[in-house]
Amino acid sequence: MAPKQFDVIILGSGLAGSILATILAKHGARVLVIDKNAHPRFAIGEAMTPDTDLMMSILSYQYEVPEIAHLSSFENICNHISPSACGLKRSFNFVYHREGQAQNLQETNKLGVHPSSHLFRQDIDLYMANVAVQYGVQLLENTRVIDLSIDRHGVTIATDNNEQFIASYLVDGSGYNSLLTQKFQLREIPTRLKTHSRSIFTHMVGVKRYDDCVPTSQPQDELRWYQGTLHHIFDGGWMWVIPFNNHDRSANPVCSIGLNLDSRRFPKTDTSPEQEFQAFLARFPSIATQFEDAKPVRNWVSTGRLQYSSHRCMGDRFYLLPHAAGFIDPLYSFGLVNSCITIVPLAARLLKAIANKDFSANHFTALEELQQKLLNYNDDLVHCSYIAFSNYNLWNAWRRIWILGSSMRQAKAGLRKRLKISAGKGVELASMEDESNLDYLTPSYEGLGDDFFRQATTLVEQVEAGLRDPNEAAQQVMSLIQSIDFLPNNFYGLGDASQRDLDVASKYGIAEQKRFLFWIKSSSKSEVKRYFDYDIDDLLAAAQQTAAGRS
Structure with missing residues (x-):
């Protein structure tokens, strides 16, 4: 044949x-x-992210496949696939824990985003x-x-x-x-990779909402722990809690759970993953409370180095x-x-x-x-x-590097998409130009100068090498962020270490986005070029259209 x-x-x-x-x-x-x-x-x-939502949207528009856009937002998944096929992700939530101690709510962080999804x-x-x-x-x-x-x-x-x-x-x-x-x-x-981690994970039912495990949040707090991806952070690793049952439209009782450990400090042993998970909970009482009634609905998986x-x-x-x-x-x-x-x-x-x-x-x-x-x-x-x-202070500073990078890439890719939509260019542009300019997809600190991310990384790695105090490194990372002169009015509060919770989807966050676009629109091309490895004429045109409310 x-x-x-x-x-x-x-x-x-x-x-x-x-x-x-x-x-x-x-x-x-x-x-x-x-x-x-x-x-x-x-x-x-x-777990979806705003970056992933945006890229799904770009793929759908650029190649004229509407079904991909059905994955690009929480509402689209609910309406076109199934409400039980996703959870709601209104925020990235990080809760810092110390072994053997009750959790201190002054050592938590939330990042509010436009509603995204858990898949x-x-x-x-x-x-x-x-x-x-x-x-x-x-x-x-x-x-x-x-x-x-x-x-x-x-x-x-x-x-x-x-x-x-x-x-x-x-x-x-x-x-x-x-x-x-x-x-x-x-x-x-x-x-060549420097990260050393391994993971154990499963799906569970009966996982409590973390909101029910801690003192009641302030009434004005619109970001609920259970309405996002919850990360329990501790020295040596972190845990994900990804619920699919955190909105009224879901009939899915499952929650995804994964424990990720530095494999050099916590090497894999012959202990079963379920026993290892229970031993971990015994060390962290505030996490254990969330799992008092939890039961796995599938076998645990235990990996070696990831x-x-x-x-x-x-x-x-x-x-x-x-x-x-x-x-x-x-x-x-x-x-x-x-x-x-x-x-x-x-x-x-x-x-x-x-x-x-x-x-x-x-x-x-x-x-x-x-x-x-x-x-x-x-x-x-x-x-x-x-x-x-x-070190909580170092973590509180370093996570802002991640937020800044994601925001920069979304700005570049999102503005480019708006420009293409306004020009009516879809797959024809992709086929003819062959996506030859990949700058808008590159890791996000290119526009801040080659040294920005390297400097921040070096500061933290010096902590691991014992060459720098973690609190000192945290202050230096914050100083790097504060030195970025185009961040209008302390963009999203990134430069203020005391501002633990940031919400880019709030009125304040949207106002900051508009001020950022106004900075692009009102600045000289040479000034913008300092921060964006990008076609400046296109960037300015897209920013002007956005500021004018046309896209």
């Missing part, structure tokens, strides 16, 4: 693989997706895989690839059911056990999506957003390659550089976070 032919074969039908497959099929590509498992299935990577991945992934099939993607589930070969003519795949498939290009959207990394020995051994990396993300006729190429840690939920960031330009390059029958690796070089830069940035950010967990 002759092998079946496709333009692109994608390994893995998770969200990233299904989204890319859908986009390619929408624009005429013949796409095969192969997965060793079947939907519905358990998956982690459950019940077994439903969400099934939805997106079905969308891909509806657009013409061929999906093979419960199918293992037993051999693959790539030469200058194309890709050949052999499966365990004695079928053979050929394609012009192969995308690996699987994960750690990537077949491509094994075939071409792409893994870095040892990894971090892995690859010295290459692509080669002749193949590309590795972020989770196949490398991974850091679930903190800040960068996994899904980095996948979406990669897909934005990757889809354009693949469509162009198919049209021109030219799959030369040099067309993907800039994208590989971006993906490696994203991984390195994530590693620096998370590595310094684990260091900062040892």
